[in-house]
Each structure stands twice: as structure tokens, then as C-alpha cells.
Amino acid sequence: MERSQVINFGPGPSALPESVLEEATKGLINYNGTGIGITEISHRSKDFAALTAKLEELVRTQLEVPSTHVVLFAQGGGSAQFSSVVLNMLARHRLLHPELSDEQRVMDYVVTGSWTKKAAEEARRLGGGRVNVVADSREHSADGKSFDNIPPHEAFKLSPDPALIYYCDNETVDGVQFAYAAEDSPTAFPFHLLKNQTLPPLVGDYSSSFMSRPIPHLADHAIIFAGAQKNIGPAGLTILIVRNDCLVDVDAAAKLGATPVPLTMAYKTLADSTSLYNTPPMFSMYVSALVLENMKNRGGLNTFEAMNRRKQEKVYAALKDGEGKGVFRLRVRDGSRSWMNVVFRGATEDIEKEFLASGESQGLKAMKGHRSIGGIRISLYNAITEEQVDRLVAFIREFLAQHTT
Ligand code: PLP
DSSP, rough: OOOOOOOEHOOOOOOOOHHHHHHHHHHHHHHSSSSSOOOOOTTTHHHHHHHHHHHHHHHHHHTOOTTTEEEEEEEEHHHHHHHHHHHHHHHHHHHTTTOGGGGGOEEEEESSSSHHHHHHHHHHHHHHSEEEEEEEEEGSSSSSSOOOSSGGGOOOOSSOOOEEEEEEEEETTTTTEOOOOOOSSSTTTOOOGGGEEEEEHHHHEEETTTSOOOOOTGGGEEEHHHHTTTTTSSTTTTEEEEEEGGGOOOHHHHHHHHOOOHHHHHHGHHTTTTTTTSOOOHHHHHHHHHHHHHHHHHTTTHHHHHHHHHHHHHHHHHHHHHHHTTSSSSSOTSSBOSSSSEEEEEESHHHHHHHHHHHHTTEEEOOOOOOTSSSSSEETTTTTTTHHHHHHHHHHHHHHHHHHH
16 A cells, blocks of 8 residues: 555554655755764764754753753663653652661552553562552442543542652553643642642653643653654654752662662763763654654644644544444543543444454554454544544544444
8 A cells, every 4th residue: 555545543653744754764864964874873973962952952842841850862662761760769769768668668650551550560570669559540440440531539549758659641552541621620630639749759651642732730740751652753762851859869879778770771871961871762863853843843732732632522523423323332431531542442343343444444554452452442643634533534434324224
């Protein structure tokens, strides 16, 4: 098939704007008129330093990152951050409270889906502190085992002085996302619960919603991280926004008994070297800068927020019709539904198979649900245009017409 015939609804790595990919191909051969391609140039050259500065500026200005926070570029994907966050934040806590035992050092996890479950498991595995599950969506689901909701605020049991409070804005596998609404909305993140703590060590995994809409209370976060391969660029790059007080001397913490932190994972190492401690994922950074520049030229984050809002509204509206007609069943409760990953089931497995096969034959690709939960998942990242969503919605409506009498 030709690229023009296909819409890639994959969950990540996902579609990127074609014009950006064309531009990136030029830079692969000859970056910025240097006569050397971006994968061949020195990461210590002034051209690459300028690229790093530009990428940082594009993140900073669009998300309005305050001067209290640094923007860092790391490797290892979102999964490496499951470990880095724990190691760095336990080191910070050790420096603040050297007298506490591992049992008294608590890490708070809000478990709303497969990715936070995994992150909490990694925290338990690394040790050095105890994991407290602040709230777990499964306990609030009808069957007691599904990630299909944001837990009610009353259920959140935060610890008094945790080493970190961890949440994931958008659960990519389950399609569960905190509502983008005032914080008294029952499914928004309850930032008001943090107001009794000074500098609450809030950590947000924004891997699959980064740059899709502004980040509420960004300045109140200790760490925000996001793998690039959904809205931003190719896999290999992880973007971090870290508050200055979380850039701690991990060796000093180790002398007090904290687990030693590999230097490549220590946020202070990254910050002290402007993310150039070792060779960074240069190609991914290059494409990410092109994507973010393209985004800025097309109106920036607020324009994309409005566009992403309309896209998901149209898709959920068509699926709700399908629910009314008994053809589809939305997996996630109203109010907790993701803008980026629309997750649903067919009334029967045969309907699911037919939907996927029929979509595939018309170029609507990569809509199969995650292997752990099955069903259908349609990802609507930034590169999916409104015209493509209209094509999808027409397909859904035609499918419904064929399956209702
Ligand atoms: N967090 C979220 C929300 C994700 O969607 C993913 C991957 O899809 C990860 C973390 C893990 O990212 P990676 O595969 O880059 O390690």
C-alpha cells in the first residue's frame, strides 16, 4: 500500500507528520548545510549544541516550563524512568531524612492501569523504600479487576511525607486518563490533596499524552517524563522536566546508605552536562525538534489541544451510538476516557475481528487492542489529522449501518 492510502492508528511508535519526515530525510544526508548527516555528526559539535538548545526551547515555551525546572534528554525510554525516578527520589529523601529506615521511607503510587502497575512493581523490586498504593482503579471497577476508571478522590490515601507520589496521566494500554478539567472534577488529578505538603514530590508519566494538551499544575511537579515515540518523534529519546531540588548528589546519599545510582541515570549528571554526559539519541532529538517546530508553526499547544478535543469527541460519539445499537462496548467509564487511546470491545469476538479486518482492508491500520486486554484500541496522537478522524468516523458509522437492522 502507498503511505497516502493508510492511516496508522498505532499506539506507539506512531505516525509522525509526513512533511516532517521528508525534512528529516534531508537532514539524514546533510544536516544544516554542514555536509554531514545528523547521525554522523559529533554530539559535541556546535551544530548539535544548537539543536539541543532549540529542542529545549521548544519544550519550555510550549509547556511554559518555569525556571525552577530543567529540561533534560535521556535514553532508555519510559521504562528506564520507572527505575531512575525511584533511585533519584529515594536518594533525595535519604538526604532529607537520613534517620528513616527503608520501611519508613514510603513511595506513593496511584495505580490506574498497566503502566503504573509496572512502575510500582519496579519500585518494589528496587527496594530502599516501601510502596504504598494510594488508590487502585481495579478496586473501583464493576468486576474488581479492570482498569476502567480514575478512582474517586475520597479513595486516595496519600502518605504524610513520601519520597515520591507517582501517577500516569494517560494509561496507553487501558485508555484511562485523568480528566482535563478543574481539579474538583471527580476524575481530574486531585492536586488539592497535595496542598498540605511543601514541595510535594509529584512524579507524572506523560509518555502518551505529552504535548497533546497543556499539563495542569506543571510547576507543582517534581518530575515529568515522556518517551518520545507517541506525539513527539522516534523512539530512543525520553524528555524529562525536573525541579531543581530533585537534582541531588546521589553519591552523598549513597554514603548515608541509599542505593548507589548509576551515573547515566542520575538527574544531576544529566543536568550538569546539559544532557551530554554521554552520546544522546541524536536522530530522535533531531526529528523531535522538527515535530515540535512544526507544531509551533501550526498554532502550538493550544491549537493542538482544541484539535485533539474535537477528534476524540467525534470518535467517542460514534462509538456511543454503536453502544446504543449493541455493536460496541466502551471499556472505560465516562469521565475517565483517554483522548489519545480509545479502547473498546465489539459485542462479540467476531464483530471485533470483522471490524479490524475491514478497517485493515481500507487502510485503517494498527487498531488491535493490546495483547493483555484484547479488543480494539484506536490511538489519536497529534499526527492524526481531523480529516483522518472523519474518515475513521465514516468507517465506524458504515460498519454500524451494516450491523444493525
Ligand atoms: N509509560 C507509558 C504511559 C507508556 O505508554 C509506555 C510505553 O508505551 C511506557 C511508559 C514505557 O515506555 P518505553 O517502551 O519507552 O520504555
